[in-house]
Amino acid sequence: MQSIRGMHDILPEEMKYWQYIYDKVFHTLDSANYQEIRTPIVESKSLFERSIGQDTDIINKEMYTLMDQGNRELTLRPEGTAGLARAIIQHKLCENSTMQKLWYLGPMFRYERPQKGRQRQFHQLGLECYGNNHPAIDAEVISLANNILADLGCNKLSIEINSIGSNHERAIYEQKLKEYLIKYINDLDNEYGQKIIRNPLRILDSKNPQIHKIVENAPRITNYLDIESKNHFEEVQEYLSILDVPFNLNHNLVRGLDYYNNTVFEIKTQLLGSQDTVCGGGRYNNLTQQLGGQQIDAIGWGIGLERLLILMQKNIILDKQVNCIYIATPNLVHVEYSLRILKLIKPHHLKYELDVSGSSLKKQLQKANRKNTMILIIVGEEEVRQQTVTIKWLNLHLQQTCSLTSFSSLIPKITLEYQNLLKHNQKYSAKQYPLVDISQKSSDNGAVE
Incomplete structure (x- = not known):
């Protein structure tokens, strides 16, 4: 008998690195007054359909879904944010304008082609802050991710940030982007052609070199932001500078999930080839409302543990315990x-x-x-x-x-x-x-x- 493809055993010799990560993360986030939360690995399929977006690869290709004995469609969670938002609503954790600062670590599941740093059962460390829209929170959240990665021996990292605005601003931009991309539709395969028609933002985060050349001269979303969104993004940059967090502007950064708005960011490395994103996140102020609850401002990020371990073990060798x-x-x-x-x-x-x-x-x-x-x-x-x-x-x-x-x-x-x-x-x-x-x-x- 063998383990299922893309789902690996974590052996005792490896566990000391997992425990080392957990201890470092706990110390850093406890100091910032974040509390750990654990949600079920199985949720209703509709939770992810309503949050992630129908035109994403996760929904269309990658989810592990089953029918239980009560004829309910259940899905092994492909990411952690939707389940945490559901918990916020269900347990009324942000009632009376209460701020919730939470973090989690656990397994996620996506049907992808297994490769180094990417598995079908993978593990994600996530941080989420609910109940405040101040740009200083955006900067602090990015800073915490940067500090954790530095503490775990990860170097040669770069932080890229962008703003994708509100839903209204993004809708205007998507139309302009579609008008630009439609000129190239005959040069692309059917999959990319469908993305241009149905969800042109997905084109911007493509790894395809041909797409990179096409979008070099595409309209920039920051040109379609209103004054409130522009001010928010400018203040995020100012606060990052105060916190001594280096960053670069990436006007094509949109992230792959539909629930994001305003600030988005990624932390990348030069050491993992094409799988170069170590941490990604941003704001999702409307997610709880999409799921049937009240609107609650939120921001968070996720770090893939398998990629983090590859980076960490390049610089940290743990001695055998006494x-x-x-x-x-x-x-x-x-x-x-x-x-x-x-x-x-x-x-x-x-x-x-x-x-x-x-x-x-x-x-x-x-x-x-x-x-x-x-x-x-x-x-x-x-x-x-x-x-x-x-x-x-x-x-x-x-x-x-x-x-x-x-x-x-x-x-x-x-x-x-x-x-x-x-x-x-x-x-x-x-x-x-x-x-x-x-x-x-x-x-x-x-x-x-």
Whole structure:
């Protein structure tokens, strides 16, 4: 049996990077007073049809839709914003002009051709701010995305911004754009011809080099903005400069979903080839109204985790985590005594491994070293007979023997040392001094004296 094409297992060695991202994101967004939210991965199909737009590739080609036993059309979510907007309406999270600052991380599903950085089950980190239309919020939201990517070791990034105006302004612009593009309709295939007729804005975000040449001299949407939209966009640029966020204007940037208005932006990299967009987002002030609720101003962005991981691992290599205690029990008749030691350790939440493989002490010592263990506890016949514990400080080539009572009182000091090592993500080394007096030494080959 194999996993479904485009849907990959995340193996234990990879999970440490996912957890690293989660911890960094949580710290940054918690500081900015954003709260995590989790919505279902399955929603009503109509939710996405009403929000994303009928003339998008997502709706027409990419959604995973099923009929449940109640004859309801359900869809595996292809993106996170529609479901969050539904939650805002359903739970009345913005009642009484309450502002909601939310973020999420989870799997999304689109039927696309799998390639590096793009899978059919992919994961998205998203941020959404509801309840305020001030351009300073736009700048802060873009700044937070930039800060997160920088903290995760992503470099050679560029931020592109544009304004696509209100629905009314965009309708005027779309007509002008269609009049310009219709002259080239016979030079393009049927798919692009249909886009020119039905949704000409989709032409602007095409990756096709032929299209790029055609739209070079196309009308610019910023020329059709009214004074309010122009002022909003100018203030966004001013606030980005104050926050020291570099950006470029891209007059052809429109984003691929129909719910956007006014500010849109993308953060791109030079390191991923054609899949160059790492983060994308913008305003969608009318989305909740499209879905049957009250109009609530909103802005947000999404970052694809698979692409982020590729970038991050170019610059950040995570060390193997330190294992605190390895309990070696060469003779399985002594397992009961090992469990008594384990019971002393557990309340302190130390990372441990209990070896009941029955292999020799030498092999268990080798396994402990491979797991980057701080101390090895040896349970042998002598320890059981005398009710003691033998502690071997690995990499120091030092060991000591103490009573169970003394070991119990020593655990808080071991915990402190372990927390210090985790904080600095170090391997335990001879540069560290033991927190206890060492009564015995082991031989250089690791055998217990």
